Amino acid sequence: MATLELNGLxxxxxxxxxxxxxxxxxxxxxxxxxxxxxxxxxxxxxRLVAGLETPTAGTVRLDGRDITQLxxxxxxxxxxFQNYALYPHFSVFDNMAYGLRIRGLSKAAIQARVxxxxxxxxxxxxxxxxxxxxxxxxxxxxxxxxxxxxxxxLFLFDEPLSNLDAKLRxxxxxxxxxxxxxxxxxxxxxxxxxxxxxxxxDRLLVMHEGRPAQLxxxxxxxxxxxxxxxxxxxxxxxxNFLPAILTEHGAAARLDAGPTIxxxxxxxxxxxxxxxxxxxxxxxxxxxxxxxxxxxxxxxPLGSETLIHGHLPTAGAPPMVIKVAGRAPAxxxxxxxxxxxxxHVFNRETGMRKAPGA
Amino acid sequence: xxxxPDYLTHAxxxxxxxxxxxxxxxxxxxxxxxxxxxxxxxLSLIPHLSGLPRYWQVLTEGTRGAEPVWxxxxxxxxxxxxxxxxxxxxxxxxxxxxxFFRFPLRKLAFWSIFVTLMLPVEVRIIPTYSVMAQFGLIxxxxxxxxxxxxxxxxxxxFRQVFVAIPxxxxxxxxxxxxxxxxxxRDIVIPVSGAxxxxxxxxxxxxxxxxxxxxxxxxxxxxxxxxxxxxxxxxGIDSDTDWAAVMATAVMALLPPVAVVVLMQRWFVAGLTEGxx
Ligand SMILES: Nc1ncnc2c1ncn2[C@@H]1O[C@H](COP(=O)(O)OP(=O)(O)O)[C@@H](O)[C@H]1O
Ligand SMILES: [Mg+2]
Numbered sequence: 053m054a055t056l057e058l059n060g061l062x063x064x065x066x067x068x069x070x071x072x073x074x075x076x077x078x079x080x081x082x083x084x085x086x087x088x089x090x091x092x093x094x095x096x097x098x099r100l101v102a103g104l105e106t107p108t109a110g111t112v113r114l115d116g117r118d119i120t121q122l123x124x125x126x127x128x129x130x131x132x133f134q135n136y137a138l139y140p141h142f143s144v145f146d147n148m149a150y151g152l153r154i155r156g157l158s159k160a161a162i163q164a165r166v167x168x169x170x171x172x173x174x175x176x177x178x179x180x181x182x183x184x185x186x187x188x189x190x191x192x193x194x195x196x197x198x199x200x201x202x203x204x205x206l207f208l209f210d211e212p213l214s215n216l217d218a219k220l221r222x223x224x225x226x227x228x229x230x231x232x233x234x235x236x237x238x239x240x241x242x243x244x245x246x247x248x249x250x251x252x253x254d255r256l257l258v259m260h261e262g263r264p265a266q267l268x269x270x271x272x273x274x275x276x277x278x279x280x281x282x283x284x285x286x287x288x289x290x291x292n293f294l295p296a297i298l299t300e301h302g303a304a305a306r307l308d309a310g311p312t313i314x315x316x317x318x319x320x321x322x323x324x325x326x327x328x329x330x331x332x333x334x335x336x337x338x339x340x341x342x343x344x345x346x347x348x349x350x351x352x353p354l355g356s357e358t359l360i361h362g363h364l365p366t367a368g369a370p371p372m373v374i375k376v377a378g379r380a381p382a383x384x385x386x387x388x389x390x391x392x393x394x395x396h397v398f399n400r401e402t403g404m405r406k407a408p409g410a
Numbered sequence: 411x412x413x414x415p416d417y418l419t420h421a422x423x424x425x426x427x428x429x430x431x432x433x434x435x436x437x438x439x440x441x442x443x444x445x446x447x448x449x450x451x452x453l454s455l456i457p458h459l460s461g462l463p464r465y466w467q468v469l470t471e472g473t474r475g476a477e478p479v480w481x482x483x484x485x486x487x488x489x490x491x492x493x494x495x496x497x498x499x500x501x502x503x504x505x506x507x508x509x510f511f512r513f514p515l516r517k518l519a520f521w522s523i524f525v526t527l528m529l530p531v532e533v534r535i536i537p538t539y540s541v542m543a544q545f546g547l548i549x550x551x552x553x554x555x556x557x558x559x560x561x562x563x564x565x566x567x568f569r570q571v572f573v574a575i576p577x578x579x580x581x582x583x584x585x586x587x588x589x590x591x592x593x594x595r596d597i598v599i600p601v602s603g604a605x606x607x608x609x610x611x612x613x614x615x616x617x618x619x620x621x622x623x624x625x626x627x628x629x630x631x632x633x634x635x636x637x638x639x640x641x642x643x644x645g646i647d648s649d650t651d652w653a654a655v656m657a658t659a660v661m662a663l664l665p666p667v668a669v670v671v672l673m674q675r676w677f678v679a680g681l682t683e684g685x686x
Contacts, residue, residue, distance in 0.1 A: 139583075139597060141600045
């Protein structure tokens, strides 16, 4: 039973403002994923919660108690590090038991907890090994085990899967999710991997330059990105952006490239001719519809689908990516249509999403 | 790799071995022969088995004007051990402070240690002697090693070792609740084990070979180290018992060699099985 509340958290290192303003609240048992480009302050945020750094301003509350000034060991929080941070000279058992010994648990209690965690993680046969005798995936499990045996109020994960190969990552991703659900421990999970961001969390926080750009469920973030940064960051290949202006009293947008597209979800407020950015995901472009002509630069067959990289014929037009099922037509230019029901409308000045009526 | 034996390389190597080993062999051979033969220049390259009992005699009784060799070996061993362990203890603690703690004037502390690199024992020997005299440590065993245990070199070396310990490991230990002393004992020292062993060897040999300081601080023959003893045995007059000197020299070689051999196995193992 633990809730986490961050209020007005800021962190400055010398002259660089790394975290500008973070307000966040996690309900009991929730898994919140924080995603953002490298260097946007994700690790710093986790380290503030863990107590490894002190915030410049703001408070951290765990279960209603203000823990902002507490030492990491007094916070009842466990962390899984990116490079595992296992003690190289300890056996797997000792790695897991170390924190419990320091907390003065009895030998029997330690044994019971480590055995339970090891069984849960499939580490039963490896307890006497040293970390260097383990594979990457096994080390990762030991790092998880070390967090689990503590039975903390809060788990922190800092890109725990980024050092694993792709196949193992998929496997461990599912395992982390299963374990977290089963143990019901409130968790903060940091990643820069989109798939982890989409699949792991109950909610997703997209961070951009030390600020929260959007906080919502993963599907909401995907379907209604709050701004162009979130829109380009979530989803692969990234969303295409086309410059346009508002027309027909807010009922449609005219692309700089020519065609006018009517909004299917209602008119947008704003003066005629207002500068917009239209977003459309690569999978929401239809080949064969003569709305736009796209010059093809490169074709990437991925097996079940194909990516077509191209650009509009106007000078200086941004690159476009189109995702089609099966094979792509082999030609230098293709006709491409926009599926209007999947259109995202952004204010070009601010980059913010323009919802119908707004 | 070139499979063909490279004769020139081998010849150079062999020459090197002879150059280093021959003097030691001469001492070994000489220690079993008559002193008169050595003085005459009739030193044979073949050791004489009949001379072996001299070792026992020198070891237990010593020669004219010197303590028994066993006693000097004991003093030297104890002194070298104290110096090596003292240097390691002090430099681990100071490097630990400099690397893992943020305190005012940390940089200044570090640079002050660094600067003392330029002040070897010989330079500060008079003030050191005066301090030791004020503490009443002249002609004591403590006086023999205490002034030698501060080591900027070892501190810098440990600083490099500690700086290489990943931040995440430090943080993991903090989250596990390890305080500073526990972290030092449970993580830092075991992780640096191979380096400590290597340094111990170097410092033990350094301590063993000390000459100037023991000569000054301890005039009492019962505190003579083996190095001092050897010099005393050679003396200034012509009737030096060269065979006894050589036997003593051979025995003076053994403890450092033993330390090197024993510890080398240990720290090489530590280096090869350790992670980076
Ligand atoms: N201890 C520190 N001192 C100075 N700058 C730091 C420190 N820790 C992190 N930073 C800076 O803060 C920014 C965010 O870092 P970090 O939180 O590690 O990003 P992320 O985990 O999102 O990649 C980076 O620009 C980094 O250089
Ligand atoms: Mg990071």
